[in-house]
Amino acid sequence: MNALIVSALLAAAPAAAQDSAPAATQPATPAPAPAATPATAPAVAPEATSPITLDEVRSLGRRNTNALQALLDVETAEADVGVSRSALLPQLSFNASAGKLWQGRRRAVVTVPNPTAPGTFVTQEVETPSNDFEQYDLGLSLSQILYDRARFKQLEQSGVLRDAEKSQAVEEADTSELEAIRRFFALFRTQASLQVLEATVKRSEEQLERARALFQAGRVGKNEEITALVNLGNDRITFTETLAQLVTDQTNLAIWLARPGTEPLLAVDPGVLTQEPAPAPGMDIALAQARERRPLLQALQLQVRSAELQRAIARADYIPRLAAQGSYSRQGPDAEDVFTEPRLQNNFTAGVNLTWNLFNGFATGAQTRRAEAAIRRAQLVLEQSAREIEANVRQAHRSLLAQLEAARLAADNREAAVQGLRLAEERFRAGAGSTLEVRDAQLSLTRAELSLLENRIDVEIARFTLMRAMGALSPGETK
Structure with missing residues (x-):
């Protein structure tokens, strides 16, 4: 499968399109003026680009603006701990x-x-x-x-909220990293698609030359040459439209990484197209890791603890x-x-x-009941989020399995499309086929190559999505 992926996605043109018309079929008269033959498709990246690797994208993604804002929330929570501690230290004026x-x-x-x-x-x-x-x-x-129980519990609560903000910051960093990964692969997909489309344009140019040679030899009608010329024009239109998508993908990635939106980034091949995709982890392992390491669950558990401490603070009014x-x-x-x-x-x-506050109009009891309601609310949020995370893990796991199977089938389809194009070209050169048949085979091969490319990249996106659901994107930061 590795060889198929490399030949389908990274080569300028497949082996089936390398053959030109046999010498016996070459016209005796010179070919038309060069102005009548369209030029080769333009280069993919005519401007100077800034290469960027997947590892760089992942690192920069975790320092995205949203992630940095979450870190500022951590600093604020750390300052709140200092404020709560200050009340328990000596006050000298x-x-x-x-x-x-x-x-x-x-x-x-x-x-x-x-x-x-x-x-x-x-x-x-x-x-x-x-x-x-x-x-x-x-x-x-x-x-x-x-001794002031309320003050001591407020200090403990501030520490819990600080830890919750740290877990939330890791969750936000994971979210930002995953989005950066998606945008990187979107750019890489467009770059690889341009290679496929450029190979398609080249095949269409070669088909136009064959049709022109056979027409001049009197073996096919003029309509075959005209049809091949129209097909070449359509392929170039598709290639040009994809160039516009390349700029969009470059811009989307650059601004997400807090880089100038005018910087033309070039996604460096991460090697996924030349490697056999690794199998998906077991479902039980994925769920267990998500329950243990997902930062959002840790943050919500700390929110429950904070609500319990708020109840202790309210009850502290009963104590001198x-x-x-x-x-x-x-x-x-x-x-x-x-x-x-x-x-x-x-x-x-x-x-x-x-x-000692002996009686305050039943305010302490009311505040305690309100704190108990907040505890239950925090518990409900935690339970619901746990269910949603488990569902996300299951969906991501199933999606990865489906993408792995789809990538395997896409590789088989590409092989069949190569054989179909080879057969159509042989029939056309022998005068038994038509440009329409060759065109259909070319389109089938292009679709198969793009499908293989899409599915192979979707495998990697699905794998990173599962890792994010499991809390395994950057496991060292969740502790």
């Missing part, structure tokens, strides 16, 4: 202030000793003049959470919180005393604070 207070005249009722009755007091109204004084403050405060606090401050109306005299104006405070 420094403050300093300087100001002045102005008080206007005021009247107040004060209690003073009764001058007429010792040991007793009387109230009287007094009026004080306006005054002003300076106020300086300098201090440090330190607080440390000793314990924190330690301490402060050191210096205050006074004189800046020199506050800032330069260490033996004066010193204040120290320290304590342990216990907070």
